[in-house]
Amino acid sequence: MLFVGVLYPLIGLFVAAVTLEGALLPLFFPLVAGLSIVGPLVAAGFYEIAKRRAEGEEAGWSHFLDPLRPARRHGILAIGAMLIMLFFAWLLIAWTLYQATLGRLEPRGLGGFLHALFTTPEGWTLIVLGNAVGACIAALTLALTVVSVPMVVDKPVSGITAVRTSIRAVSANPMAMSRWGLMVALILAAACIPLFVSLAVALPVLGYATWHLYDMLVER
Incomplete structure (x- = not known):
């Protein structure tokens, strides 16, 4: 569990190292933000452990990968x-927005990029449109996964059934789910600020909290 908690910050640091001084600089923020799209998959192990604890079963790091066992992994893989397709769709949209706005100015280096981003109309257009699209992608990810991933860990159901259940649960509780999604976004954003290191704590906490949210939303 500790390894998974530390792995995510390491991925964030790797993304920063690869993008900040290269041609992929405009994708730094979309890549970091996009990690939250695949975050529910990483949390599957935490769901498994939370489930075992709730049922009074043995729960340790050795059970973290149980959702990927052959008899149970079909829903997770689906x-x-x-989510991977959604992640790449987000990157494609982000790159298209950049090319249509700030890309026309061809800013050079990190300093030139930040200067153009915050001091030009094209930069502010990119900020507004990028955040608007990102919020929509985040809301879609929440609706698709807040119940579905815990459900395929909890029960032998198909990915389609789990996703449909998740969408229905969010539709039935729009305000509560909106508050939950906003809280998750704020926690992840705050955890990313000190070189991503706080993600090692935030991810397990959010994983266990999401499991208990699922337990309240769905009749098990």
Whole structure:
């Protein structure tokens, strides 16, 4: 569990190292933000452990990968494929927005990029549109996964059934789910600020909290 908690910050630091001084600089923020799209897959192990604890079963790091066992992994793999496609769709949209706005100015280096981003109309257009699209992608990810990933860990159901249940649960509780999504976004954003290191704590906490939210939303 500790390894998974530390792995995410390491991925964030790797993304920063690769993008900040290269041609992929405009994708730094979309890549970091996009990690939250696949975050529910990482949390599957935490769901498994939370489930075992709730049922009074043995719960340790050795059970973290149980959702990927052959008899249980079909739902996780189906949802994972959907989230990976959504992740790449987000990157494509982000790159298209950049090329249509700030890309026309061809800013050089990190300093030139930040200067153009915050001091030009094209930069502010990118900020507004990028955040608007990102919020929509985040809301879609929440609706698709807040119940579905815990459900395929909890029960032998198909990915499609789990996703449909998740959408229905969010539709039935729009205000509560909106508050939950906003809280998750704020926690992840705050955890990313000190070189991503706080993600090692935030991810397990959010994983266990999401499991208990699922337990309240869905009749098990």
